[in-house]
Amino acid sequence: MKNIAVVGTGYVGLVTGAGISDFGNKVCCLDIDKAKIKLLNKGAIPIYEPGLKELVHRNVKSKRLVFSNDIEEYIRHAEVIFIAVGTPEDKTGKADISTVIKVAELIGNNLNNYKVVCTKSTVPAGTGKQIISAINKNNQNNIEFDYCSNPEFLREGNAVSDFLRPDRVVLGVSSKKAFDYMKDIYRPLYINKTLLIHTTIETAEMIKYAANAFLALKISYINEVANLCDEIGADINVVSEALGADGRISPKFLHPGPGFGGSCFPKDTKALIHVAKKYDLDMNTIDAAIKTNNYQRIRMFNKIENLLEGNLKNKKIAVLGLAFKQETDDVRESAAIDIISELMSKGAFIKAYDPVANDSMKKLIPDIEYKLNWQSAVEECDAVVIMTEWNEFRGMNLEELKKLMFTPIILDTRNILNISELKRLEFKFDNVGRK
Numbered sequence: 001m002k003n004i005a006v007v008g009t010g011y012v013g014l015v016t017g018a019g020i021s022d023f024g025n026k027v028c029c030l031d032i033d034k035a036k037i038k039l040l041n042k043g044a045i046p047i048y049e050p051g052l053k054e055l056v057h058r059n060v061k062s063k064r065l066v067f068s069n070d071i072e073e074y075i076r077h078a079e080v081i082f083i084a085v086g087t088p089e090d091k092t093g094k095a096d097i098s099t100v101i102k103v104a105e106l107i108g109n110n111l112n113n114y115k116v117v118c119t120k121s122t123v124p125a126g127t128g129k130q131i132i133s134a135i136n137k138n139n140q141n142n143i144e145f146d147y148c149s150n151p152e153f154l155r156e157g158n159a160v161s162d163f164l165r166p167d168r169v170v171l172g173v174s175s176k177k178a179f180d181y182m183k184d185i186y187r188p189l190y191i192n193k194t195l196l197i198h199t200t201i202e203t204a205e206m207i208k209y210a211a212n213a214f215l216a217l218k219i220s221y222i223n224e225v226a227n228l229c230d231e232i233g234a235d236i237n238v239v240s241e242a243l244g245a246d247g248r249i250s251p252k253f254l255h256p257g258p259g260f261g262g263s264c265f266p267k268d269t270k271a272l273i274h275v276a277k278k279y280d281l282d283m284n285t286i287d288a289a290i291k292t293n294n295y296q297r298i299r300m301f302n303k304i305e306n307l308l309e310g311n312l313k314n315k316k317i318a319v320l321g322l323a324f325k326q327e328t329d330d331v332r333e334s335a336a337i338d339i340i341s342e343l344m345s346k347g348a349f350i351k352a353y354d355p356v357a358n359d360s361m362k363k364l365i366p367d368i369e370y371k372l373n374w375q376s377a378v379e380e381c382d383a384v385v386i387m388t389e390w391n392e393f394r395g396m397n398l399e400e401l402k403k404l405m406f407t408p409i410i411l412d413t414r415n416i417l418n419i420s421e422l423k424r425l426e427f428k429f430d431n432v433g434r435k
């Protein structure tokens, strides 16, 4: 059992802190945000993430998990410090690692005995070295420490199960001692024979970007194939199923849609291109994936415009699903933002509904109508656009939907509705690659 400090209590920090406390370690999740820590200490969870509340409460109850603003105190107390603060993209598409560096300097100031400093935040290859020098800058007494790059692969909406049952744990370390420390933290996974990759810091950093960019590439590829299916009358669902049956391809991340969003793929793809540029290298495939992703959003808008025969002025349109995907309240880089803004700019009225993301979208787009269920959102509407694949949208009663709407027009950007049912009920509809 190790004493652990997690600096940064966002999605990654909170799930990591709760997860490793569940593995039997004593963890303090730290943040400069006083309101957030107060909330957590009252038992509230600041984000929507299935299973997280139970995980946090279980470990708080067993006194393995605490929350604090006293970052320096807990850094001094810890044997391992996880850095889990944000690395947003700057104006040029580069990852802004300034907060990570600030935390590293703080760690240097408070280094009182051997510690392993471990980065969870997604940082470009080469950042590890900068973090080590930022720590050393303030390490007046030359206290021994090690560094580990331990990238996180959790998906929002699945974060808890991804953390507790990962495909692999990557440990890029500066020494064997650090590897042993980290292996100890992940002991239950190690005992369960989870693949543990022991490698260098740079390789671990590279793995994270390479994984995210590859998945983004896979999505853009299937979206392009879906668009071609649209034109030639093929069915992308069958194409995807057949592609996925090939073990070399795998069926995951072959669902076409309005393009990838969220806090990771859009930013990490750009950051990877930026890193490559530094070495005079082009990442042409990733560049193309970004372009296709941008186009995919425009294409979805064109589809709804076509369904309404080019006339959007004063049309009432229901947008179902506001976050960048289902099971999350995160609206960062959500395709819904683009489609709503574009529809509004053409004079349409928007009625919006998401099971958990209404409040977060309200902060970005306050001047549309937010509804508490899909039925009130679609009422009297001229068209409906489905943006995410929540089960409650998948299971909508299409007869009820048709009765509630003014005209039965629907764009299903996630291919979740039954086409024969839509045809039987005489909906005018479109989707992605299933003409």
Ligand code: UGA
Residues within 6 Å of the ligand: 122, 152, 153, 154, 155, 156, 157, 212, 215, 219, 252, 253, 254, 255, 256, 257, 258, 259, 260, 261, 262, 263, 264, 265, 324, 325, 326
């Ligand atoms: C992604 C990765 O999947 C995680 O492994 C990684 O840890 C994380 O980024 C991160 O770097 O922190 P996340 O952004 O939570 O996780 O969401 P995903 O489930 O990967 O979805 C990303 C976007 O791609 C969403 O907009 C989703 O709707 C879209 N998507 C995904 C598709 O359009 N089609 C698919 O087949 C899969």
